[in-house]
Amino acid sequence: MSKRNRASVSLPKGVHRVISRGREYFYYQIGRGTDHEGDRIKLPNDPRSPEFWQAVRQAQGLIGQVPADTIGALIDAYETAWPGLPRKLTEGTREQYRRSLKVVRTAWGDLQASSLKPSHVQALIEKLGANTPGSANNVLDALRAMCRWACGPRELLDRDPTQGVVHFDRGEGHRPWTPEQLSYADEHLTGMLRRAYVLARYTGQRASDIIRLGWTDVDDGGFGLRQKKTGVRPWCPIFPELDTEMSKWERRPGPFLLQDNGRPFTTNQLWKVFNAAREETPLDGAVWHGLRANAAIRLRQANHSIAAICDMLGMSPPIVER
Template identity: 65%
Template sequence: MSKVSLPRHVHRVASRGREYFYYQEGRGTAQAGERIRLPDDPQTPEFWNAVRQAQGTFGPTPTDTVGALIDAFEVSWETRQRKITKGTQDHYRRYLKPPRKAWGDLPARELRPRHVDALVRKIGAEKPGAANNVLDALKALVAWANGPVELLTHDPTQGVERFAKGEGHHPWTPEQLAHAEQTFTGMVRRFYFLSRYTGQRISDVVRLNPTHEDEGGFSLSQKKTGVKPWCPIFPELEAEMAKWERRPGPYLIQEEGKGKGKPFSTNQMWKIFDRERQKHPILAGAVPHGLRANAVIRLRGAGYSALQISDMVGMSVEMVEHYCRHADRKASGQAVLRELRERSDDTTVKHWKSGKQK
């Protein structure tokens, strides 16, 4: 069996070609607790129910609960033929928390579309984006459970509707872009240029370093999706990078505090950016992800196709078109306006010698 991530106090013992699992707190110490035998397959709801009981959660909780099903789904990620990226795993864990809280002890076979619809509507009343993410995570769970593992025989998400997509993150205005270039300094300035001209997420920008440079571009597997785009280093970014000290490690490092000299985490970079944004009222509403929109709109305006931009930024073609829809419509309207003006300019009025129009 392939190795899987086991919870705390659970250990694996291999003997005569077989694997056995035990729960024991304080193993190997003078305060070692009772050694409890667990089921052999850590990918079953029964295994995780036994773990909870060993942890002190006893009672008549069924082994086929929604909570146990979610546990088994999470364990399956380690042995799937098609690997699930760390970013996607974190995404699923986050958005399966509301279902776990709502129906953790409910037998999975009793979960119905009306339950899912009620939860999605409740969350969507204030956070439609989060509601859609919960529904997507549940659909992934159900698709797996209805597959070869055969832990479900029905689809409790069937017919449940997503909320309409919002406008997404707004690109920065020309005034905001100009202000950032004129006022940002230090690591915030580096972060701005890397984000604007690569179109990458914060989680990837903070990891960028010289080892990712590849013949005039950046080649880096995205943390969230695992996609590996090739981002050209455009002249504007190249000119800015020429001012940076060449050294090992990420381009972005902390300049003060306990973490001085260390890389930024995503949250740390967000906090640094937010503090800078609060100093400048003109940046109200600007978020780092909006620079991702600026990047694709700029490339679209330069005449690149959605597929080409997808390859450069690592964004789906659908999302490229989503971000560029306003820019495309505006460009189309302006093209029509230019054509009408050109036609008007080309239409000359000729006169007869008598002064009458021809």
């Protein structure tokens, strides 16, 4: 591994890199350079290896031996390798993989990686899928990506334990909002929640993207913003209904949606505001992603082609057709 690739690895707190006589070394030392610095502990020289992360755990005070070939260590090595992968993962994919691999770590963190079998994976996916098939599919995707990375030239796994395990049926997807729900939202939503609603309804973008939209994203009468989840950059026209709403909004730097304290929304914070507003109203059961479906339906009814809708919403043809 080149020194340049090693330098790109994000090192945990307390770990530092030293170059001496053209060679690089890694050490763990809490409070380095302060009056309370701890002992300096030598670490393995490859920060992408499971052994490196085993040594970090031991240096941090974990009691007992942590095997270097466990599922937990394999997850550490995989996540550390992301910056150097030939096919880059988007930040949205990384976040989803991190969440899903936490489930894997909880289930088998101390299990020897070579002992994981397809029957184990099948049992976990079936258990998760009984209540949340979407989450089960996400866990399987993340685990499969990690195992494929670990197989082959890296020789961290001899076989892929996800082989033969299949996804749950995706079903009909998120339901679009009903005419009653759309009418209620048009009449009753106000403030930032109304802004979020019209942005989601008339751009068809995810909640994680509408919270980032602002005046600087307007490009030749439409929005051009790289999607957080997929990295796709759709171009969505600003339709007259949205243009009328936007004409009332102040022109300032930053996103359209701001909290009462002036800070941008996170996706979770936007959900909290929406959850409070939809209780005991016709919006009960509605989700942000449903407005993405409404946007696709509206565009199809306006006789836009499948390809054009894909370009506007950043969807795949099968999703648009569904």
